[in-house]
Amino acid sequence: MSESTKSLPTQISNLARRRWLASGSVGVAAAGLAGLQQNAIAQAVATTATASPAAKPLPSYVSWKDSSALIVHSSGTIETRRSAFGTSVITPAEQLYVRNNLPAPDASIIANRDAWELQIEGVKRPATLKLQQLKRMGLETVTAVLQCSGNGRGLFPSKPSGTPWQIGAAGCVVWSGVPVRALIAALGGVADGMVYMTGTGGEKLPEGIDPKSIMVERSVPLKALDEAILAWEMNGAPLPLAHGGPLRLIIPGYAGVNNIKYIKRLAFTTEQTEANIQKHGYRISPPGQKGDATHPSVWEMNVKSWINSPAPETGDIPAGDTLIQGVAFGGMHAVKTVEVSVDGGKTWKAARFIGPDMGKYAWRQFVLAVRLDAGNYTIACRATDSQGQVQPEARAENAGGYNNNSWKDHAMQINVVAA
Numbered sequence: 001m002s003e004s005t006k007s008l009p010t011q012i013s014n015l016a017r018r019r020w021l022a023s024g025s026v027g028v029a030a031a032g033l034a035g036l037q038q039n040a041i042a043q044a045v046a047t048t049a050t051a052s053p054a055a056k057p058l059p060s061y062v063s064w065k066d067s068s069a070l071i072v073h074s075s076g077t078i079e080t081r082r083s084a085f086g087t088s089v090i091t092p093a094e095q096l097y098v099r100n101n102l103p104a105p106d107a108s109i110i111a112n113r114d115a116w117e118l119q120i121e122g123v124k125r126p127a128t129l130k131l132q133q134l135k136r137m138g139l140e141t142v143t144a145v146l147q148c149s150g151n152g153r154g155l156f157p158s159k160p161s162g163t164p165w166q167i168g169a170a171g172c173v174v175w176s177g178v179p180v181r182a183l184i185a186a187l188g189g190v191a192d193g194m195v196y197m198t199g200t201g202g203e204k205l206p207e208g209i210d211p212k213s214i215m216v217e218r219s220v221p222l223k224a225l226d227e228a229i230l231a232w233e234m235n236g237a238p239l240p241l242a243h244g245g246p247l248r249l250i251i252p253g254y255a256g257v258n259n260i261k262y263i264k265r266l267a268f269t270t271e272q273t274e275a276n277i278q279k280h281g282y283r284i285s286p287p288g289q290k291g292d293a294t295h296p297s298v299w300e301m302n303v304k305s306w307i308n309s310p311a312p313e314t315g316d317i318p319a320g321d322t323l324i325q326g327v328a329f330g331g332m333h334a335v336k337t338v339e340v341s342v343d344g345g346k347t348w349k350a351a352r353f354i355g356p357d358m359g360k361y362a363w364r365q366f367v368l369a370v371r372l373d374a375g376n377y378t379i380a381c382r383a384t385d386s387q388g389q390v391q392p393e394a395r396a397e398n399a400g401g402y403n404n405n406s407w408k409d410h411a412m413q414i415n416v417v418a419a
């Protein structure tokens with residue numbers, strides 16, 4: 001199709017993409033030539049944080065988002081502002097964070113969604129199915145927290161490399177699609193001896209470099225398939241390209257990176273993928289060490305909560321009655337309770353959950369009414385899941401700055417002034 005026969009928005013987004021690819025591929029080529037560690041490449045593409053993230057405009061592929069709700073770290077790393085989460089459980093698409101390890105594919109992939117093809121391997125009857133066919137094989141809806149494993153990295157004093165996310169690389173989203181179980185059943189079951197489920201992203205890879213060094217391909221333990229869905233709908237609307245449309249793997253309870261966007265291949269495998277993003281990236285490795293296969297992969301999320309209001313960024317808080325509000329989730333298990341402290345964790349009070357319970361993978365919003373006199377306070381919250389696992393005081397140190405669920409790191413100083 002010639003450029004002139006495409007719609008104007010498509011032409012514009014194509015142009016923007018070429019510019020972005022061009023700027024990204026400079027980094028890729030330079031890194032390749034310099035023989036840098038391959039895992040630096042994807043970071044070079046996606047993490048170009050500058051001194052003043054707030055000043056950056058939204059990149060064109062997400063121009064439809066609410067810029068007032070977001071902090072743009074780079075074209076591929078955009079987080080939700082604390083003040084934007086609201087109290088209605090679900091995070092609207094316009095406010096949801098975005099993380100692209102590679103430039104997003106061309107918008108043409110969502111022009112005819114039903115024609116999108118998924119290759120399925122490692123089952124008794126391997127097949128390539130169109131989205132149209134998947135839509136007839138089963139339907140499930142799940143509400144789940146989508147959270148980047150680097151959320152809270154910005155709170156690590158060690159300043160690990162990567163985007164210094166605060167709390168906003170997360171959202172609570174309703175996903176609809178076909179359960180992976182239903183798909184497997186239709187294809188005769190998982191082939192014998194398989195140990196992992198491996199998903200491959202549909203990005204177009206730049207030529208001349210080893211695909212393994214940059215491709216987004218992740219393996220998770222086979223048991224993850226029980227709850228996984230292949231989603232085409234998000235919050236009641238067709239899945240936007242930025243969030244993985246036309247088709248995305250959703251593994252409830254698992255860290256963001258495992259939720260492969262624009263998935264083109266789902267394979268049941270005996271080994272984990274050799275892709276760098278699996279082999280070296282997203283590993284819980286000791287500080288100072290490069291990630292390798294002996295270090296745990298970033299898979300299941302842990303119990304976590306944070307306060308969204310009041311927050312220092314919204315200015316001084318008038319003395320008197322204050323409602324402390326936030327979100328809490330359990331990762332793999334339902335969140336059961338959340339406590340709030342206004343004295344830096346010396347004493348705690350149980351907060352009350354508000355709004356509907358959207359299931360064990362969703363977050364719950366909480367509120368605690370307190371009376372505060374003028375002064376400085378350190379406010380904190382601490383969640384406990386249905387298994388009795390309590391959000392810890394200290395972060396688990398690791399080189400990549402992953403999985404920060406320390407309540408102390410997430411505590412905030414607020415200034416209460418005479419009303």
Ligand SMILES: Nc1nc2c(c(=O)[nH]1)N[C@H]1C(S)=C(S)[C@@H](COP(=O)(O)O)O[C@H]1N2
Nearest residue numbers: 097098099100101148201216243256257261
């Ligand atoms: N194909 C593909 N899938 C992907 C990624 C990507 O870059 N490409 N990024 C992963 C990471 S690191 C995260 S945190 C989430 C972000 O999802 P979102 O952009 O919809 O918020 O998608 C994951 N799935």
Ligand SMILES: [Mo]
Nearest residue numbers: 148149256257
């Ligand atoms: Mo992520």
